[in-house]
Amino acid sequence: MHNVVIVGAGPAGLSAAIAAAAAGAPVLLIDNNPRLGGQYWRLASDAVGEQGGQHYDLATGLMLINAVKARKEITVLSGAQIWSATHKDGINTLRVIQNGVEKIINTANLVLCTGAYDRTLPFPGWDIPGVMTPGGLQSLLKGHGVLAGKRVVVAGSGPFLLPVAAGVIKAGGEVVELLEANKSNRWLLSPFVMLENIAKLKEAFYYIKTISQAKVRDRFSSAVVAAYKNSEGILESVDVAKISRNFKIKKVRNVKCDVAAVGWGFTADTSIAGALGCSQIVAKDGGVVVKTDENQQSSIAGIFVAGEITGIGGAELSMAEGVIAGISAAQFVGCKVEVLKAHRKRRAKKQRFADALIKSYPVKAGWITWLNEQTLICRCEEVSTQDLKQAISELGATDSRTAKLLTRCGMGLCQGRICGRSVVDLVASELNISPTDTDRISAANRPIISPIPLGVLAAGE
Amino acid sequence: MKNPDAIVIGAGVVGACTALSLVNAGLKVLVLDRGAVASGTTGAGEGNILVSDKEPSPELTLALRSRDAWFELNTDIGGGFELEPKGGVVISRTSTGIANLKKLSNQQAGCGIEVVELDAKGVKEIEPHLSNTVEYAVLYPQDAQCQPMLAAAQIMRAVKRRGGAFIQGENVKSINTKSRKVVGVTTEKKTYGSPIVVNATGTWAGEIAQLAGSYLPIMPRRGFILVTAPAPKIVHHKVYDADYVANVASSDADLQSSAVVEGTESGNILIGASRERVGFKSDLDVAVLRQLARQAISLFPILATIPLLRAYRGFRPYAPDHLPVIGEDANLLGLWHAAGHEGAGIGLAPATGELITAQITGGKTFMDPTAFSPKRFKQESNVAI
Amino acid sequence: MSQSNLEFTFEGQKITAISGQSVGAALLAANQRILRKTRFNENERGLFCGIGVCFDCLVVVDGVGNQRACLIEVKSGMRVQRQVGSDA
Numbered sequence: 001m002h003n004v005v006i007v008g009a010g011p012a013g014l015s016a017a018i019a020a021a022a023a024g025a026p027v028l029l030i031d032n033n034p035r036l037g038g039q040y041w042r043l044a045s046d047a048v049g050e051q052g053g054q055h056y057d058l059a060t061g062l063m064l065i066n067a068v069k070a071r072k073e074i075t076v077l078s079g080a081q082i083w084s085a086t087h088k089d090g091i092n093t094l095r096v097i098q099n100g101v102e103k104i105i106n107t108a109n110l111v112l113c114t115g116a117y118d119r120t121l122p123f124p125g126w127d128i129p130g131v132m133t134p135g136g137l138q139s140l141l142k143g144h145g146v147l148a149g150k151r152v153v154v155a156g157s158g159p160f161l162l163p164v165a166a167g168v169i170k171a172g173g174e175v176v177e178l179l180e181a182n183k184s185n186r187w188l189l190s191p192f193v194m195l196e197n198i199a200k201l202k203e204a205f206y207y208i209k210t211i212s213q214a215k216v217r218d219r220f221s222s223a224v225v226a227a228y229k230n231s232e233g234i235l236e237s238v239d240v241a242k243i244s245r246n247f248k249i250k251k252v253r254n255v256k257c258d259v260a261a262v263g264w265g266f267t268a269d270t271s272i273a274g275a276l277g278c279s280q281i282v283a284k285d286g287g288v289v290v291k292t293d294e295n296q297q298s299s300i301a302g303i304f305v306a307g308e309i310t311g312i313g314g315a316e317l318s319m320a321e322g323v324i325a326g327i328s329a330a331q332f333v334g335c336k337v338e339v340l341k342a343h344r345k346r347r348a349k350k351q352r353f354a355d356a357l358i359k360s361y362p363v364k365a366g367w368i369t370w371l372n373e374q375t376l377i378c379r380c381e382e383v384s385t386q387d388l389k390q391a392i393s394e395l396g397a398t399d400s401r402t403a404k405l406l407t408r409c410g411m412g413l414c415q416g417r418i419c420g421r422s423v424v425d426l427v428a429s430e431l432n433i434s435p436t437d438t439d440r441i442s443a444a445n446r447p448i449i450s451p452i453p454l455g456v457l458a459a460g461e
Numbered sequence: 462m463k464n465p466d467a468i469v470i471g472a473g474v475v476g477a478c479t480a481l482s483l484v485n486a487g488l489k490v491l492v493l494d495r496g497a498v499a500s501g502t503t504g505a506g507e508g509n510i511l512v513s514d515k516e517p518s519p520e521l522t523l524a525l526r527s528r529d530a531w532f533e534l535n536t537d538i539g540g541g542f543e544l545e546p547k548g549g550v551v552i553s554r555t556s557t558g559i560a561n562l563k564k565l566s567n568q569q570a571g572c573g574i575e576v577v578e579l580d581a582k583g584v585k586e587i588e589p590h591l592s593n594t595v596e597y598a599v600l601y602p603q604d605a606q607c608q609p610m611l612a613a614a615q616i617m618r619a620v621k622r623r624g625g626a627f628i629q630g631e632n633v634k635s636i637n638t639k640s641r642k643v644v645g646v647t648t649e650k651k652t653y654g655s656p657i658v659v660n661a662t663g664t665w666a667g668e669i670a671q672l673a674g675s676y677l678p679i680m681p682r683r684g685f686i687l688v689t690a691p692a693p694k695i696v697h698h699k700v701y702d703a704d705y706v707a708n709v710a711s712s713d714a715d716l717q718s719s720a721v722v723e724g725t726e727s728g729n730i731l732i733g734a735s736r737e738r739v740g741f742k743s744d745l746d747v748a749v750l751r752q753l754a755r756q757a758i759s760l761f762p763i764l765a766t767i768p769l770l771r772a773y774r775g776f777r778p779y780a781p782d783h784l785p786v787i788g789e790d791a792n793l794l795g796l797w798h799a800a801g802h803e804g805a806g807i808g809l810a811p812a813t814g815e816l817i818t819a820q821i822t823g824g825k826t827f828m829d830p831t832a833f834s835p836k837r838f839k840q841e842s843n844v845a846i
Numbered sequence: 847m848s849q850s851n852l853e854f855t856f857e858g859q860k861i862t863a864i865s866g867q868s869v870g871a872a873l874l875a876a877n878q879r880i881l882r883k884t885r886f887n888e889n890e891r892g893l894f895c896g897i898g899v900c901f902d903c904l905v906v907v908d909g910v911g912n913q914r915a916c917l918i919e920v921k922s923g924m925r926v927q928r929q930v931g932s933d934a
Contacts (some may be wrong), residue, residue: 029862033792034919040898044862044866045864045865045866045867046865046866047850047864047865047866048864048865048866048867051922079874084745084747086744086745086747090746094828095747095749104647117499117895117899119894120895127889127891127894127902128849128890129879129881129890129891130879130891130892131879131894132893132894132895132896133894133896135893135895135897136893136894136895136896136916137896138896139896139916140870140871140874140893140896143868143871144864144866144867144868144871144872145864146867146872146874146875147872148872148874148893163925197838213747230891232880233880233890234879234880234890234892235879270900275745277556284501337736368594379891379902380902381727381878381886381889382884382885382889382903390894391614394618394629395497395498395611395614395615395617396497396498396614396617396618396629397497397498397614399497399630401497402497402498402499402500402504402610405504405610406611407609407885408727410546411688411689411729411770411771411899412901413690413770413904413912414690414900414901414926415770415771417899417900418894418895418899418900435925444875446771446772447745447771447772448769448771448772449911451690451768451769452769453765453766453768453769454687454689454757454758454764454766454768454769455754455758455764455765455766457750457751457754457769458751458754458758458765459754460751461751523910690912690932691885691931691932693931693932693933728931728932766910768912793874
């Protein structure tokens, strides 16, 4: 029987691996981190010690991880980075680099669980050392036991800011500002869904308890709109603004801090799915995600997708989708197993919660008014707002692809992962049009998934 | 724009240069492109402006004039496209290759091309990271490079400043004629009248010619380019293996590849060059990428540690005799073609613009354009391409 | 909880790390926030996304450039330097 090949060992990938193995299929689990768990359960080394206070539900994570490790039929390839993935005549070819050596994996079936990363928006000074993402701040704590600074501002939008702020407090840091751009009562738009997911409310209150005990106020309709550096070149302070419903600045005050963790939900990393040719669509939050059917199968037979890349929805939805994807993939390789009604029900419940969350934490176009001409849009290639605007007004760019070719936006090392979405929005705003799905999807495409040394490329078959 | 004197279809580098020449000659010009500026092959170009890779021929004459025309154009429109007179270094490592290279460079020298022969020591002085296995090379100081997307965009900007009009996002659906004379074009939105239409649509020039019932056998020849992560200055000129010239001239449909390596202003190193006749097949071919990497490392061993960042592909437009098409249609008065420059489109664009403008306005041409005339193709109307 | 300490250098200075920590994390713990200077504007950059996606935290490790500090695990005796532009 062929291996079920799974990419990504976060909540979705771990769940898919266990489900496929339980169904009787041998599993190959490929992950680019040294330790299983993905971003959600980012574990530390034994020497650093498990940062229990940083995880709400470490128990579930450890259970999945230990289950994967215990099962002989699951082979794990850790520290393995896929640099290229192509599909031809029913076979998916994954080109993987592990320890500087390339490995080729050909497989008719594939389960993609490549997760997501913090979504960021540009603002003046966002490139100053000390400005980072909430995920980065949390990963330093969870995975390395390091608190990034003493006076921390946590800002942006979304429920993820709560555990990040609580984590800083538990690690002994001071959260000088906790800012949510949207209004506090937006979650009331979906009251039944909230009630259906009492466990999630319990989790929220767990964080809120930690935060309020530290006398930190969660300020709503507020955002970090600029950052400033000191003479050494590191973060010294940020401008905190009261903002309107559309994110336009109403009132500004300056706050001293050494870390500003600013994030706006998540962006799915669909690079591998896109490179294989899976159909992608634009989700309600404007992010590009992979299209799936009710069995978690993509537009390409044999390629299954689960977790954040099907739509940002959190760890529990990822696990529910992972189980279904694992079973579907096991079926594909010949196992006699069915997706149960209970699996579908669980996924539906988690999906409803995810949909409600997205409704509650929108990113409004007013962020564009925070930019000045020097504000960098593309960090890698140091392309400013002015450069991008000139490409449109002077050089005739009428879509984000042309703007990219003329300014180098998105051509740097991160290949548009950080700036891609913002460039599409900004170009559309300058042209006074709505961003098209084509624009969004093309900004997410990167056939070379990860940089590969030319020598390794040359040596491969 | 009402009643343009000329319509140019295609805002790639050739269309842009043609429009600029026409506008500079005093004509009212309308440029139409189905996409954005440089959205065709120009957007996938490396920016080569070479005299080194052409044997003495009308094409070399065109290339020599065009190279100088690029620098004049740069001054004329105020730059902004990273034009660099970096020079080309052509190497060979086989005895036959070296003999052929010597012969070719002597012939080129006879046509006014500057050539400097270099031995192992000489080439190491100007390209310190080049492999020690290179013992003979020829430096062509006249070879240059630019950023092709910026070039086309800056030229179109100048065209507009000088009274030209540019409409993006309209597809020409028909070329309208009356009594064998062109009277204009129709897009999906409007009809534009003009006695002169220039087909500068590159790899799609055959399709456009068909709209007028005409015939241009222009086919796609796919090429990939590797782009590395930004690197310190490793490659100082455009460096390529002499077998590149043979590949360009080859009619083989299979993969032809030879090492072409150069740096850019932004620090990334570009690696080419591959040629395949696979129609418009656009998916990534990893085997080709590996071959290009191998060849580049063979020339510059230090490249082994530099990461590949991205790769892109383009479809060069070529005619069966590997010469561009620059001239009036065989049958229709007022329909002009400026297309089919294979991998030399960037380099040859300004001279193409000059040559076709002179023909259109009845002025003096700087060279005999007969070799490039579309009349050289056997006229078979309604032949599927 | 065992804490095996490692030593490495950053710009010639001795830095202590706990086994399993990334170079970026260890440098941050030692209050070293500037990891590189950009190639066009020579601006300071440090850790940004923390998970290997943004490529901002580039440092030179034992002579090899373009290393993401947030991903590279500290090894005893490592020589780490700021990356200036694209130079290794």
